[in-house]
Amino acid sequence: MSQLTDDPGRAGTWMTPAEYGASRAALWTGAVVLVTDPHGRILLQSVDYRAERLLPGGAVDAGESPSAAAAREMREELGVDGHYPRGLAVDWIPADTPAFPPETRFPGEILHVYDGGTWTAERIRAIRLPDQEVTGIEFAEPADLPALMDPGCARRALSALRARINGAGPALLEDGRPTAPTALDRLGVLRTRRVPEHGTWHPGPVPAHLPVRTHSGWLFAPDGRVLLLIAHATGAAHLPTAADGPRAGALPLGYRATGHGALARTAARLPAPATGSDPAYARLLATPEQVRELSDWGPAGAEEVACVHAARARLGLPLAPRTPPTELPERGLGW
Template sequence: MPQLTDEAAPDGVVSDGSAPDRDEAAAGTWMTPEAYGASRAALWTGAVVLVTDTDGRVLVQSVDYRSDRLLPGGAVDAGESPSAAAAREVREELGVDGRYPRGLAVDWIPADTPGIPAAMRFPGEILHVYDGGTWTPDRIKSVRLPAQEVTGIHFAEPADLPALMDAGDARRALSALRARINGSGTALLEDGRPTVPTALDRLGVLRTRRTAQHGAWHAGPVPAQLPVRDHRGWLFAPDGRVLLLIARATGAAHLPPPTAAPTAGAFPLGYRYGDGRGSDGRDGADQGAHARTAARLTGLPPAADPAYARLLATPEQVRELSDWGPAGARELAAVHAARTRLSLPAPTRTPPTELPESATRW
């Protein structure tokens, strides 16, 4: 269709030789296809893939042409779709075949982004972030690096990405990871920042290191001879989601204590105990059982501590915001068994909902 401009087309005809209709002529004058094409902004297009391991750490790669680390990916070639480019780049850079049809984020990167050499004449870029899924140890072992360009891979704690990556790349990776946890579709970003931030974005979840709890999972109550280091609750709302606390100052996610709200049907779910290592890796730093109670929420009192936001999230989302090691799958299975025992539905993954500071009743 011919395009409007401030310059009149000669002899009152449009570029295809036909006369504009009366309404179109009244709205403005006409631009030739050549002029319209020249007027459009030119942008680069790129595609990267966000991959995590079973502990929720993000795959980043070292390259021989810059000091910071990158997600796998690169430029979209002429005539190539972004998803095809993502698959090609992962195959070329890591030697792993795959398809990545699910988009996590689309980011607009401005032309004046700092740190890009002027000689590149960078016009700005639209960068697609695809979901590479969770890679098992066997899939990670299948990685084969090329003879040049990629010199190594590393799985990084999400909170460490800003120290490892360019600032914009880290913002984009964290926004894409939160979009994956939200499960609400592709996030639109501008310079790595969501145009419509969710609760996870607003609270800066995953900007600090997750507390490691890698002890073995044991069902049932804590034996009398074991000291209890801490006690947390899987507290279920009527829709099957659970209460989650987020520290506003740090973005750290925590299950609440079982006394955080009035409940019904409480019972000991299980406990973690085993390796005796704290989040800093020191032996003996984490001696004691981490007890878990399951219960059905009957309401919420007014927020007692303004330092914490209260969210409802699915059990899977709680696990993805936690560092529970290999035993995490066993705890999650116990949580769903508890939900069934409490006659509650399986929740649908939606973005975690921030609850008001006022009281809530069900």
């Protein structure tokens, strides 16, 4: 780091204040907010000055903090008052990004992504659009973002959503790409559409008259996390299934009824040492809440997770804190 001096004859790495100021990079600063609905879809807005969808937000004004800019932009663009103290990502956007026409002389930008949380239907209905600039809003499936947004914006939004699910603090991004990718980033989780499993959650065993379409298991590790499978080819996330029914000793957790039968859930401990796996899948350990956030279960997902924690307590296992999902060790787990 160069040091400052007022002596123009000073040799070495010393710089005058004018020289030092001229050497520093000048970048724009922006702030956007990531909001989801109860189905895990992301709030996007259409604007009258470009074809691609955007996260709500915009430029940070002179003398304004990024978090204050985020709150101001949400109020101006959506008519919603709020405070957004939690950051999800900070992205460095290079000067040569194709999203800006040459006449803007875009110098590059530092963009802050804040967590707007999950909005209820009532809060969504409270949105009021301005008379100009924002022409509409929609909630988009995460996998659809690359088709709706500029490529860098889509990467940034997905990286921020994964950072929210990880729960380990803001992600540092360069052109939307994490500088320290987590397992969710490396596996490209949420790059394909999630399989909807909607409907009312029914605790307890599946009634005898209702055919069981699939069995899925919440399999607990000793630390209270559960096994989650991620398809290498698609990034799709799902609980492990058992084509021949639940494993011995499993607790009947509940089910969702569909037109083709019941989607049954059970809970059990991971078998020890839990080695061996299908090479088509990565095996992660995640909290039940993270499993829900990577799935399309709708509002009833909260009821299912409540039953999962009740089963965890019955199995005498601890409540796992939210940490980034990690791959199951190759040596497996012992009890």
